[in-house]
Amino acid sequence: MGATITGVDMNNLTDVEFRLIREAIYTHQVVIVKGQEKLKPINQFEFVRRLDPEANPVHGFLTDDGKFNVVRGSKGVTLVGQGYISHNKHGGDGLTLQSGTHADLHVETLSAEELASGQSRFGAFHFDGVIYGSYPSRVTTLRCVQAPKGPDVTIRWDDGTGRTMTAKPGLTAFINGSQLYEMLTPEEKALADNSSWSPAPQPYVWTGTRKIRNCGLGMAPGGKTVPLDQLPAWTSDKVYRLPMVWVNPVTGAKCFQILPDVVEKLYVKSKPGAEERTVEDSDEIRLWLNDILDRICTPENILIPEYEEDDVVMFNNWGVLHSSIDFPKSYGTRIMHQCHIASSTVPVGPTAVV
Numbered sequence: 001m002g003a004t005i006t007g008v009d010m011n012n013l014t015d016v017e018f019r020l021i022r023e024a025i026y027t028h029q030v031v032i033v034k035g036q037e038k039l040k041p042i043n044q045f046e047f048v049r050r051l052d053p054e055a056n057p058v059h060g061f062l063t064d065d066g067k068f069n070v071v072r073g074s075k076g077v078t079l080v081g082q083g084y085i086s087h088n089k090h091g092g093d094g095l096t097l098q099s100g101t102h103a104d105l106h107v108e109t110l111s112a113e114e115l116a117s118g119q120s121r122f123g124a125f126h127f128d129g130v131i132y133g134s135y136p137s138r139v140t141t142l143r144c145v146q147a148p149k150g151p152d153v154t155i156r157w158d159d160g161t162g163r164t165m166t167a168k169p170g171l172t173a174f175i176n177g178s179q180l181y182e183m184l185t186p187e188e189k190a191l192a193d194n195s196s197w198s199p200a201p202q203p204y205v206w207t208g209t210r211k212i213r214n215c216g217l218g219m220a221p222g223g224k225t226v227p228l229d230q231l232p233a234w235t236s237d238k239v240y241r242l243p244m245v246w247v248n249p250v251t252g253a254k255c256f257q258i259l260p261d262v263v264e265k266l267y268v269k270s271k272p273g274a275e276e277r278t279v280e281d282s283d284e285i286r287l288w289l290n291d292i293l294d295r296i297c298t299p300e301n302i303l304i305p306e307y308e309e310d311d312v313v314m315f316n317n318w319g320v321l322h323s324s325i326d327f328p329k330s331y332g333t334r335i336m337h338q339c340h341i342a343s344s345t346v347p348v349g350p351t352a353v354v
């Protein structure tokens with residue numbers, strides 16, 4: 001997983017260059033395109049749109065509630081990050097960006113002193129998309145406009161293993177879903193190939209008071225979901241059933257993809273033609289999924305690629321999970337230009353999903 005691309009101008013991509021970058025994203029899952037200081041935000045948007053020409057050309061989170069800050073003239077590149085924007089590079093000056101931290105999500109949180117000293121956590125490993133009424137975006141692009149400055153952070157698992165990783169501040173962590181698929185037993189692979197899952201309606205409200213494990217991957221026990229009749233208005237036709245395994249459109253690799261915090265039901269089938277069992281018990285889902293996720297949630301399996309200002313990070317959102325990494329506020333502002341577009345199609349599984 002991971003590759004670096006140099007020597008291209010994303011403002012003027014030829015058809016061949018576009019095809020090669022697309023193939024690199026799917027072959028290497030995460031790529032960094034170096035040196036795009038001249039990239040116009042509109043061309044970041046057009047690049048993502050070109051990856052899925054049939055999609056409604058709107059940023060994948062803007063279908064939600066419009067609370068995101070859109071870069072002027074970009075059609076749908078959003079400003080994400082943390083801290084005050086003091087310059088007018090690409091606009092946004094005077095805004096204060098706020099991103100969620102592990103403290104909003106995790107079952108136990110670091111103290112303010114620990115955070116200030118450079119102790120850190122992953123936030124929540126996820127793929128991008130609103131999910132309800134929207135298919136997961138195919139590719140996400142993140143252009144680093146401003147990186148925080150300071151010593152490396154120490155990311156703690158705080159799960160009793162003593163695991164830690166160090167990283168430059170302000171980066172993004174990745175887990176490879178095809179590697180996770182390959183960690184399944186033959187029986188588990190057959191089951192995953194033939195099974196599917198569905199998120200809850202209004203999933204990010206539904207998840208309620210439940211928390212993510214301190215390592216950032218998988219749900220902790222406890223907490224309560226919001227009853228379906230107390231959610232904001234929803235209709236069942238917008239709750240899409242997703243395969244458990246998504247097939248890479250370029251390499252054909254199979255990728256295990258389930259979003260731990262929003263999965264409400266599993267539709268489990270051990271092989272083609274077998275009877276399907278619906279699992280709705282949240283503890284059963286949590287324990288089964290955590291057992292799988294634990295296989296890959298170790299430092300040697302997590303990629304934290306280094307990038308610099310004006311590099312563009314691109315990743316196969318159907319093939320990896322990613323997470324932000326907290327850093328001390330004293331390190332300054334982090335500004336990223338983020339763009340992804342809700343897919344025009346449901347992720348493709350190895351078997352047809354109803």
Ligand SMILES: [Fe+2]
Nearest residue numbers: 126127128322
């Ligand atoms: Fe994300």
